[in-house]
Amino acid sequence: MSGPVTLGVVGTGWRAEFFLRIAAALPDLRTVGIAARRPDAATAATARWGVPAHLSPAALVRHERPALVVVCVGKSENAAVVEDLALSGVKVLCETPPAPDLHGLRALWSAVGATRGVQVAEQYLMMPGHAARRELVRRGTIGEPTSVQVSSTHDYHAVAMMRGFLGVGTGPTEVRGVRFTAPLVDPLNRAGWTDDPRPRPAGTTLATVDFGDGRSGLYDFTDNQWHNRLRLRRVVVRGSAGELADDTVVRLAAPRTVLHSSISRSQLGQDLNLDGHDTEHLSFDGQVLWRNPFLGQRWMDEEIAIATVLRDSARWAVGDGPGPYSLAEACQDQLVALAVDEAVRTGRPVRTGTEAWAAR
Known part of the structure; x- marks a missing residue:
């Protein structure tokens, strides 16, 4: 890499702060902007992290042009934000799960799977x-x-x-x-x-x-x-x-x-x-x-794991290495987790089949 990889973060909550704090400590990363949902949250984010804050992911990308965008929003919103960013050509690292249900997983994969532009922050x-x-x-x-x-x-x-x-x-x-x-x-x-x-x-x-x-x-x-x-x-x-x-x-x-x-x-x-x-x-x-x-x-284990995901995603975003955890892998994890929920709810065995992402 010729210089630090530029990073944008969507979200200002507990998990977003992990990424922002860790990115600030890594010399190969430079946070250039944050997307917040509300004006007061945007103002607070700028004051705390010293970077511009915008009121939408699109504005963040348009004004700051980060090489990688980390998406840290609620699971009900995650897929829509990831889809918009990936289809715009931005490399994305999204929080888990990529979508809350099977329909959402299939729709997200159909929309952005072919772009190969999404990694998932599965850190365990x-x-x-x-x-x-x-x-x-x-x-x-x-x-x-x-x-x-x-x-x-x-x-x-x-x-x-x-x-x-x-x-x-x-x-x-x-x-x-x-x-x-x-x-x-x-x-x-x-x-x-x-x-x-x-x-x-x-x-x-x-x-x-x-x-x-x-x-x-x-x-x-x-x-x-x-x-x-x-x-x-x-x-x-x-x-x-x-x-x-x-x-x-x-x-x-x-x-x-x-x-x-x-x-x-x-x-x-x-x-x-x-x-x-x-x-x-x-x-x-x-x-x-x-x-x-x-x-x-002096990081705890969780911080080391998140830093590893973030570092590898940054290198992947600029073509300097493989991604840490693909969207296909994360979709499969969520598919099986949803089957666990269904099996508990119904009291019957649940079978998962071969989904579209299995080929990737």
């Missing part, structure tokens, strides 16, 4: 822990991956993790699901501590996804599991020669030799380490699986 597999686990699976440490259990995040994010660990594409699936309700204290939400010790009804969704060829996924998510520290997160990947459960790995290493090992995180800034609080790398049996490409920023 780029988080350090998941990136290291995926690399371990890719190296064949547990043999051929056959099933994935995800009890960590919801909907399309969980599906993306299943598909990523298994290496499955955009083919048909069969989904079954149920939902249970039980009391649970909810001490934290996005706003912070609730200071409420009373158990309240919380729903848990359990679903199985048959991806075909003996590969499967188990979905397990409790309401507000992202923030509720009273529910542990679990990721299990089972393979033909072993399995990993979070950071623990068991595998057949040689005849009559079953080994147990762990994924280890090198965390700076602890005890007498004075290099600043930062994640350095993740390793397994003396081999590095993942290195922090943003060492020195």
Whole structure:
């Protein structure tokens, strides 16, 4: 790249602020403008970020000409904004999901799929822990991956993790699901501590996804599991020669030799380490699986993942590398997530077919 990639952001909410804050710290990116819905929000955005703010995505593109536009709006509005921008020739990175329902997914793909101008900010597999686990699976440490259990995040994010660990594409699936309700204290939400010790009804969704060829996924998510520290997160990947459960790995290493090992995180800034609080790398049996490409920023895992998506999207926008996560992949994630919802609602198996984006 000859200089920083210019960036525009549509939206001023919680997720948009992640992108704006991270972009400001990356020397290869330069935010040139923001699109806000209301004049007061536009004024506040300019005051906070020091760039022009406009009242529509079209005005942002017309006046600032960014190489990449990040769309951070509600899921009911996402598809329309992405379609308008992509058809105007702008490279787009949109938030998840790309559309709220199956009709919207099909319509969006029909409108912009051929442009290949849209990437999606599906960041979970780029988080350090998941990136290291995926690399371990890719190296064949547990043999051929056959099933994935995800009890960590919801909907399309969980599906993306299943598909990523298994290496499955955009083919048909069969989904079954149920939902249970039980009391649970909810001490934290996005706003912070609730200071409420009373158990309240919380729903848990359990679903199985048959991806075909003996590969499967188990979905397990409790309401507000992202923030509720009273529910542990679990990721299990089972393979033909072993399995990993979070950071623990068991595998057949040689005849009559079953080994147990762990994924280890090198965390700076602890005890007498004075290099600043930062994640350095993740390793397994003396081999590095993942290195922090943003060492020195002191970012949490979520910020590292978003920064990775943003950096790779910027390079893709100017023809300097592949995109991080295509619209076709994100449409498939949402398709299966919608099938989970339908299976839970109806109590019947739901089959997804081969959609138009499967060819891409």
